[in-house]
Amino acid sequence: MGKISQNTIKSVSSINIVDVIGSYIHLKKQGGIYRACCPFHNEKTPSFIVNQNNNFYKCFGCGEGGDVISFVMKYEALSFYDTITTLCDKYKIELKEDGGNELDATQLETNKILEINKVTTEFFTYKLPNSLSHRLIKERGLSDEVISLFQIGHTSSLYSQLYKYLIEKGFTNEEVSKYGLCRIKADNTYYDTFRDRTIFPIHNSIGKVVGFSARRNIETMQPKYINTSENRVFKKSKELFGLYFAKKHITEKDEAIVVEGATDVISLFDNGVKNTVGTLGTAFTTEHATTLKRYTQNIVILYDGDNAGLKATFNACEELLKAGMNIYICPLPKDKDPDNIARELKNKTNGYIQSNKIEFIKHRISLLKDFNIIDKVKLAKELIRMINLHPDKITRDILLQTYNKEFGFNNTTKPKKHHTVLEIEKETNIELHLIRIILIYLNEWNILNYFNNIDKNFYPDMFENKRCLLFFEYINSEDCESFELSDFIHNKDVAVREISNLALGLDYNIENTEQYDIESTLYSFELKVAERLKNKILLNPTLDYKHKLKVMTKHENIIQQNIIKLSENKNQNILA
């Protein structure tokens, strides 16, 4: 293998970008450009544009942009070389390489493994017709289309059939054993790794066979599945079985169904649930989550109904939460697996999944019905820990809301307070009263300084009356230069003018100011603010507990300081 020729790169980068990107995500034409929600960051309104005339894409949300090649590299997480070969394959462009002088040992080995796997796949699929494997998969109801699409194959019980074939095809003893297809015996003879099994080739995201998953044909045989041992191109913790066939459907449906086994994937696919991938019997990993995130944020976990399946579900949730995914669980009856369900329900399988899937928190809590209080507390703590794994604050808040609701914690909804008109007026009055005092004592007391010292971010929470809030924002703004009463009464800002007039005129008589004690007004205002802020924060269902704690502490400090300042004012007898 040499270096890809400049002409090939040129041809690839001039493939119509709308065709390429449109094959991954849904593009909407708007005038001369195409728009979509950006596949590289999480967004609700489309800021990702594709310009067909100049063959580039750009996201105004996250800044990602480039040409056909950079899009596919990023989207499929491929190397430059793999991107070019994939696009050449897909768009029928001849791949030309310059010379042979720049050989890369890694790429060479990768190619060798892919080649040996390709030949092996051909061998196994050739052996399938009329074999025991064929009979078994037909009994399981798999269609011929799916059998050929997934390149399902067969190996007999013969000892070194594949070995002989591969040697015949020019592979060396070292290669056949190193890449896991054959094993070596003490007497230096070779035998096939997979015997008497149904073969499921494992395709990577661009459709190359990177390994094999082999299911036993005789029920007494152990283990049930054997996978290819790991090598340069096959990492069990990274590959998702069926991704190559599912990715288009995952993008379309904006949802991926995750199952455990290869047979589950194929069976679901055959029964119309084509957005399915499988973890090949390993625990769900961070890499799996990262891979899926390229196609969707929404995951439905569909694992076996037994305890092992349940445990695997919890583990998968952790990884998916860390990756910022939205998780749903579709619980299955204890004795069922996805393959059973698909075979039973046929084309109703998808409907079953969609109507039975539930948010992971609801699922977790639903399992708790008969548990005692200690288990409940344990789970409550555990779920809070899990919720906090999610990197997005808004999602965490939403998860917390579900959590509160499912546990029956009452603080999700504000307790209904039945205010009478009078009470509301009384509540607001203290704010008006405060404004009145400020206005009257504008030049006599440093009350404005006192409010200047409060963090402006707290104003919105301190005042119930929106116009009072505007007033305090005004006295803190640069517009407020002189402190003359007329500046407020005739203010150009309607809200400031109105609230000033209201405070001064409505229920009070300006001549009677003396009857108001400034300190006690301020003091009761502070206490009221303290109370209101506390309730507001505690009752806010969208705040996570950490956030609540932080805001509460901050508020409390400020209020305490204010009260200290007030008593200092009193001691210094500023008003005298």
Ligand SMILES: [Zn+2]
């Ligand atoms: Zn973006």
